[in-house]
Amino acid sequence: MINLISPCGIAFAVGWSWNWINVFGIVIVALLLIPNIVYALKRPGEENLSENRLMNILEQIGRYGSMVFLIACFQEGGFRFSSPAAFLSYAVGCPIILLAYWIVWLVYFHASGVHIFIRSQGPVAVFVAGRECVSSVIALKWALVILPCCLFWLCGITLRYIPLVLAALCFTAGHIYVTYRNMVLYSHKGQSHKTTD
Numbered sequence: 596m597i598n599l600i601s602p603c604g605i606a607f608a609v610g611w612s613w614n615w616i617n618v619f620g621i622v623i624v625a626l627l628l629i630p631n632i633v634y635a636l637k638r639p640g641e642e643n644l645s646e647n648r649l650m651n652i653l654e655q656i657g658r659y660g661s662m663v664f665l666i667a668c669f670q671e672g673g674f675r676f677s678s679p680a681a682f683l684s685y686a687v688g689c690p691i692i693l694l695a696y697w698i699v700w701l702v703y704f705h706a707s708g709v710h711i712f713i714r715s716q717g718p719v720a721v722f723v724a725g726r727e728c729v730s731s732v733i734a735l736k737w738a739l740v741i742l743p744c745c746l747f748w749l750c751g752i753t754l755r756y757i758p759l760v761l762a763a764l765c766f767t768a769g770h771i772y773v774t775y776r777n778m779v780l781y782s783h784k785g786q787s788h789k790t791t792d
Contacts, residue, residue: 615667615668615673615674616666616667616668617665617666617667617668617674617754619689620665620666620750621666623665623689623693623746623750624662624665624666626693626696626697627662627693627696627743627746630696630697630700634700634704637704643773643777644776644777644780644781645772645773645776645777645780646776647772647773647776650768650769650772650773650776651769651773652769653765653768653769654765654766654768654769654770654772654773655769656762656765656766656769657762657763657764657765657766657767657768657769657770658766658769658770660758660759660761660762660765660766661747661751661759661762661763661766663762664751664756664758664759664762665747665750665759668756669758670756670757670758674754674756675754675755676753676754676755677753677755681752681753681754681755682753684749684753685749685750685753685754688749688753689746689749689750692742692745692746692749693746695738695742696739696742696743696746699735699738699739699742700739702735703732703735703736703739706732706735733778736774736778737774740770740771740774743766743770744763744766744767744770744771747759747762747763747766747767748760748763748767750763751763
């Protein structure tokens, strides 16, 4: 008899393999990436001003490691939860964090002055003149930093998957540092532009 409380039981019931490939993880990663891809398309060429090479590398290792380990399991026995409470935390916590992440992205797009106008050539991203005011959206930026970190930590802990926990640790340290440095340096850059105009 299948235990539907277990992730294997749920995965089996809907026809998905769980042990080595986490289909739910694929969905989570896709939902994390979509707003980031939209942002990259709207802000082409935005550079990373963080000067600390080690922290930049640590952030990227943590980011891609977390996504890979969220999808693929390389430990004996595959993905598993330690208890029904861990499964419920995963099943309830992940959608809540993802929903909050998307809502913050929508508010951030609006607050940072991104507007899309429909023209004869099709949708074109148009930015309001002037540099984004970092201080007006600082809480939104920090929410966009913290929420994916929380998501990776939640998944790593509830799935009892040490590589994902370690990748989440690298990502959290690198992402917080790099974001902080970019906020500071973009703010200074914006002020220097204002003084020279």
